[in-house]
Amino acid sequence: MKPKVFVTRKIPENVLNKMKSVCEVQIWEKEDIPVPRDVLEQQINKVEGIFCLLTDKIDEDLLQRAEKLKVISNMAVGYNNIDVAAATRRGIMVTNTPGVLTETTADLTFALLMATARRLVEASDYLKQGKWRTWSPMLLTGQDIFGATIGIIGMGRIGEAVAKRARGFSMKVLYYNRSRKPNVEEKLGATYVDLQSLLKESDYVCLLTPYTPETHHMIGKEELSLMKKTAILINTSRGGVVDEKALYEALKNGTIWAAGLDVFEQEPIPVDHPLLSLPNVVALPHIGSASLKTRMKMAELTAENMLQALAGKVPKYLVNTELIRA
């Protein structure tokens, strides 16, 4: 008998077909609406595998209903939407998709940095709204990128890929991470500093750290007050790493110069959110990994992880590796 699995959103046809060849697949078909909680609750006790997204909250309450579940396969590198400890206690494998989205997310991080520094969205709106009368010496002037200092918080795969891009712009690279990365220091000339020094010295502060209880509101009022008045904050990790109320105040009062945000505490961010009213905020709808090729690879890897787990193998990207050591 084929194992039953639930897929929480429409995914590429070829990936779905691959899964259908070995599994009995139920799918939440709506492209733009996350699977409602009650549907998730109904499905979770029927299936051995769930193919889910970062918009699906897989918490302890839900897992209590999961009588047959063997694997939670998340189509994302981040897995803060899943209570991994609760899954581990029940012997349920959790998998993610690192590696395949590194370069694409680094590209977006750098694009957002440049768009914010050079006020691209504001400038484009200015032109489209018919405000452009003449070339003017100080019109829409921004911040330089070439030769500036970038501070990367979270020197994982994506942090390293951003550092590589920064070197191409002759930037001085500072980083703060749980542990030092001698290979990155050697390869990319990055300098390890404590968080306070990074905040004080950087022209660009890039958040690329996972979202955990330790990183919740890691950037708040105090941290923002350490940054340069001309500094720019870029967040392509998770919204919860930043205290958005404090960020709003800092941007409004000129404590820092601008912010480029791809992620928010609440997603989608309400359109009347104060942050969106500020001209010095460039805001994107969580599209860090959104290239066609990368999203295909992420879907393929999510399915591959799931099928490996259901076949009794160790999935390629198992998060709770303690399950195989047990």
Ligand code: DGY
């Ligand atoms: C992730 O993978 O965690 C990103 O936020 C979405 O690609």
